[in-house]
Amino acid sequence: MTIDEGYIKYLSHWTPGPATHIVAARELDTWRKPLYEAGLIGQYKALGIGYGNISVRRGSRGLFLISGTQTGHLPATDERHYSLVTDCDIRSNIVRCSGPVQASSEAMTHAAIYALGDAIGAVVHVHSAELWQRSLGKLPTTDPNVAYGTPDMASELDRLYRLEGFRDAGIAVLAGHDEGLISFGTTLEEAANRVLLISGA
Numbered sequence: 001m002t003i004d005e006g007y008i009k010y011l012s013h014w015t016p017g018p019a020t021h022i023v024a025a026r027e028l029d030t031w032r033k034p035l036y037e038a039g040l041i042g043q044y045k046a047l048g049i050g051y052g053n054i055s056v057r058r059g060s061r062g063l064f065l066i067s068g069t070q071t072g073h074l075p076a077t078d079e080r081h082y083s084l085v086t087d088c089d090i091r092s093n094i095v096r097c098s099g100p101v102q103a104s105s106e107a108m109t110h111a112a113i114y115a116l117g118d119a120i121g122a123v124v125h126v127h128s129a130e131l132w133q134r135s136l137g138k139l140p141t142t143d144p145n146v147a148y149g150t151p152d153m154a155s156e157l158d159r160l161y162r163l164e165g166f167r168d169a170g171i172a173v174l175a176g177h178d179e180g181l182i183s184f185g186t187t188l189e190e191a192a193n194r195v196l197l198i199s200g201a
């Protein structure tokens with residue numbers, strides 16, 4: 001298995017600062033909890049590398065609040081563990097974020113999904129070997145040659161959304177990212193439930 005969690009492939013500009021969006025951080029934790037308990041967000045213990053992340057849109061300019069880098073192992077989170085992505089230039093591969101922690105290394109992929117439609121209000125990325133194997137090719141599935149967290153992934157997700165049923169299913173398998181799936185919803189509840197329902201958790 002190739003682990004590419006935790007490697008930031010884009011240029012990240014982080015402005016450290018106090019926690020903001022405290023109510024939204026609490027709502028993120030509410031929906032992160034069942035995902036963590038199901039092992040869909042967590043840590044590869046032998047490697048000490050966290051996986052899975054969750055975000056919610058804030059306002060109309062593409063801002064979103066996302067779990068911070070290397071927070072996967074935490075059983076519970078609060079506003080200290082979330083970062084506000086303030087700008088994301090997919091073509092230049094640049095992410096800007098602010099808050100008490102740097103944004104997850106997968107913020108670029110979350111940004112690419114928010115860019116698909118204004119109605120998308122939340123994004124959930126999980127890992128499950130079992131779910132991934134079972135869903136490959138059955139749910140909308142990305143090209144295995146497209147690496148996660150890259151500008152190419154943004155255009156691949158756009159293709160899935162327009163042509164491969166990702167828009168209606170709200171969930172996709174990331175074939176080029178071992179064990180990875182991603183879902184979205186108008187709300188956090190919808191995005192999380194799309195994963196939880198098929199995981200049987």
Ligand SMILES: [Zn+2]
Pocket residue numbers: 005051052106125126127177180
């Ligand atoms: Zn991942």
